[in-house]
Amino acid sequence: MAFPPGFLDELRSRLTLSEIVGRKVVLRRKSGAEYAGLCPFHNEKTPSFTVNDRKAFFHCFGCGEHGDAVGFIMKTENLAFPEAVEKLAREVGLAVPRATPAERERAERAATLHEVVEQAAHWFEKQLRLPVGRHGLDYLRGRGLDEATIDDFRLGFAPDSRDGLSGVLQRDGVPLDKLIEAGLVIQPDGGRPAYDRFRGRVMFPIADRRGRIIAFGGRVMGPGEPKYLNSPETPLFHKGANLYCLDRARLAAAKEVPIIVAEGYMDVIALHGAGFTGAVAPLGTALTEGQLGELWKLADEPYLCFDGDNAGRRAAGRAAERA
Numbered sequence: 001m002a003f004p005p006g007f008l009d010e011l012r013s014r015l016t017l018s019e020i021v022g023r024k025v026v027l028r029r030k031s032g033a034e035y036a037g038l039c040p041f042h043n044e045k046t047p048s049f050t051v052n053d054r055k056a057f058f059h060c061f062g063c064g065e066h067g068d069a070v071g072f073i074m075k076t077e078n079l080a081f082p083e084a085v086e087k088l089a090r091e092v093g094l095a096v097p098r099a100t101p102a103e104r105e106r107a108e109r110a111a112t113l114h115e116v117v118e119q120a121a122h123w124f125e126k127q128l129r130l131p132v133g134r135h136g137l138d139y140l141r142g143r144g145l146d147e148a149t150i151d152d153f154r155l156g157f158a159p160d161s162r163d164g165l166s167g168v169l170q171r172d173g174v175p176l177d178k179l180i181e182a183g184l185v186i187q188p189d190g191g192r193p194a195y196d197r198f199r200g201r202v203m204f205p206i207a208d209r210r211g212r213i214i215a216f217g218g219r220v221m222g223p224g225e226p227k228y229l230n231s232p233e234t235p236l237f238h239k240g241a242n243l244y245c246l247d248r249a250r251l252a253a254a255k256e257v258p259i260i261v262a263e264g265y266m267d268v269i270a271l272h273g274a275g276f277t278g279a280v281a282p283l284g285t286a287l288t289e290g291q292l293g294e295l296w297k298l299a300d301e302p303y304l305c306f307d308g309d310n311a312g313r314r315a316a317g318r319a320a321e322r323a
Contacts, residue, residue, distance in 0.1 A: 003085065004097050008070075009209065011085065012056060013297055014092040015069045021051050021058060024076055032256060040076060041065045054298075055254040106235070109181075113236050114212055116174055116182045121213045123165055124156025124203040133157035135221050136202040143266060145273075153204070153269055158218055160200030162193075183215065183231040198229065204244070204265045206230075206237070206283065209294075211247040215239075217265055217283065228264070230284040241290040243280040244268055252278035253298035260303045261287065261295065261319075263312060267305075279305075287319040 018027055018035050027035040028047070032054070039049035039060040048062035059066045065075070073084040089096045127133045128140075128150070136157035140150055158165065166185045170176060176194060179185040187194045201218030208214045215231035231237050243249070245268050249259055259278040262268050271279035278298070282291060287304075295302040304319055306312035 003082075007097055008085070011089055011092070011094055012068065012070075014094060015056075015088060016053055017056055017058065017069050017072070018051050018053050020069050020088075021072055025049065025051075027051060039063060039065065052254075054256065110235055112178065113182050113234070114214070116169070116178050116184070117213050117215070117236065119169055119172070119174065120165060120182070120184055120216070121154060121156065121203075121205045123168060124158055124198075124205075124216075125154055126156075127159055127164075128155065128157040128202075132159045139202055139219075139221060145269065149269065149273060154213075156203040156205070158196065158198035158201045158203050162195045162199070165196050165198070166194065181234065183234045183237065197231070200224070201229065206242070206244055207247045208236070208242065209246050209250060214242075215283075217244070219265075228284060238290075239283040239285055240288040241294070242283060243291055243294060244283060245272070245280050246294060248272070249278045249280045249298055258303060259295060259299040260305050263306050263315070271305075286315060287322060289322060292319075292323055 018033075021027065021035075021037075025037040025040050027037040030036050030050070033052055035051040035053075036047045037049050037051070038044055038047050039062055041049075041060060042063040042065075044062050049058065049060045051058045057066065057068050058072060067075070069088060070081065070084045073079060073087060074081060077084070077087075079087065086096050128136055133156075137150075140155060145155075166176070166179050169179060169184075176185065176187075180187050180194065184197055185194050186197050198216060198218040200222075201220050204217040204219070205213045206215040206217060215234065215237035217231075218229045220227055220229070230239060233239065243261075244265055253259060257278040258276065259280070260271060260276055262271060262279055262281050264281055268279045268281045280295075282288070304316050306316045306319075
């Protein structure tokens with residue numbers, strides 16, 4: 001049985017692994033989110049079985065058994081994967097969705113949009129290294145970014161052209177309606193020609209929690225408004241439920257690195273460069289309840305590190321009140 005995309009992520013986010021394992025294993029807290037006990041999968045006298053709530057996995061250094069909450073239930077209760085998922089979903093009050101033709105169609109459409117957005121990210125990266133992207137590259141270097149950082153964060157450039165991206169991707173076989181649905185192209189009313197959403201901007205790809213590119217933020221070069229322009233809401237991108245570099249912060253949190261919320265993309269990249277790899281930022285909005293929920297999945301006490309001006313202080317105050 002195939003479960004709809006996102007359902008398993010939601011299920012795992014609601015589970016506390018130590019509570020599930022603790023029903024069958026006497027666990028002793030080692031430090032923070034890590035516990036130890038006697039392995040239930042082989043006979044031992046000295047504990048070599050560990051559970052980590054932050055990383056959401058168990059591992060036995062004696063026999064090598066390893067997995068997450070679903071895997072633990074499968075192994076200890078001899079259940080198939082769908083049965084273990086349904087059992088855990090009932091425990092946390094999460095309805096198990098049944099895949100319908102419409103849901104399968106949405107999943108297939110999302111997979112296609114992921115491919116389109118990935119193609120766009122690759123094209124933006126290429127433009128940054130061409131003469132047309134010289135201003136963007138100079139800006140990034142002027143902000144202190146080296147080549148490795150630019151490549152690591154997949155930074156790019158959108159030329160100041162009405163159909164630079166859309167023209168290339170359509171020639172590569174991407175339908176115009178997919179470019180519009182992915183938020184890359186704007187279709188005006190009245191039958192006027194469509195045009196690229198991002199023009200004359202340094203491009204910051206935005207990934208989902210699994211590291212897949214789903215949207216973009218673009219900073220204008222020179223005068224112009226808005227200074228930063230983000231992708232609109234799309235089937236892939238819901239700005240109030242995601243954070244810039246959330247995928248990287250999840251990996252950092254597994255190593256118990258502090259989670260820090262900064263104001264913007266460049267702030268986050270600078271913090272990562274300084275070793276604070278748990279840094280994230282909102283996506284053009286004030287910090288939302290959904291984003292706070294994501295942060296609390298990573299850390300009990302995330303830090304707010306907004307600008308020190310009046311606007312930054314007000315933003316921090318609103319975030320504290322919302323928390």
